Amino acid sequence: MSIDPYPGPSAIAGPTGPAGATGAAGATGSTGVTGSTGPTGPTGSTGTAGGTGPTGATGSAGATGATGATGSTGPTGPTGTAGAAGATGPTGPTGSTGTAGVTGPTGPTGAGGAAGATGPTGPTGSTGLTGATGPTGPTGTAGTAGATGPTGPTGTAGTAGATGATGATGPTGATGTAGFAVFFL
DSSP states (O other): OOOOSSOOTTOBOOOOOOOOOOOOOOOOOOOOOOOOOOOOOOOOOOOOOOOOOOOOOOOOOOOOOOOOOOOOOOOOOOOOOOOOOOOOOOOOOOOOSSSOOOOOOOOOOOOOOOOOOOOOOOOOOOOOOOOOOOOOOOOOOOOOOOOOOOOOOOOOOOOOOOOOOOOOOOOOOOOOOOOOOBOOO
16 A cells, blocks of 8 residues: 555545644633612611609709888877876965065976877888799709610612623634545556
8 A cells, every 4th residue: 555645536535534622711701790789778766765864953043032111100009198297286384464575486297198009000101022033053964975875787789790701712722623634466
């Protein structure tokens, strides 16, 4: 058997060459877009109110009201009874006959009458004006803050990101070597 380097039309095709090596894997596609954030969980319930602060100190007493007007003067008491008449002075001595004697001195004045009775008490004066209200006491200290409410439930998971793009196709493998023709003499 010999190989004809110039095969004729009747030459038999040689066997197919082996398959070319597989191309390298394409580059990995870019990462898909991150899903949107899930909705916020509901707000926790409000904490209980803080206790009432202590009562503020009592304000200082208001100033004393002005003195009421003086009541009107009571009516004049009745006039006391007249004092008793003074005692008669002693009779002067009889003068000697002849020239008239000098008139004796006037007797002393009688004692004064007793004092008249006290008149009735005058009516009570009207009530004085009410004193001004004292200033308001200072505000009590603020109550302590209420406890923090419990944490709300976790929001639902976001949707999955979109699938990344397909990687680029690897290069085509090399072509197998060509077969050669053989024929029999």
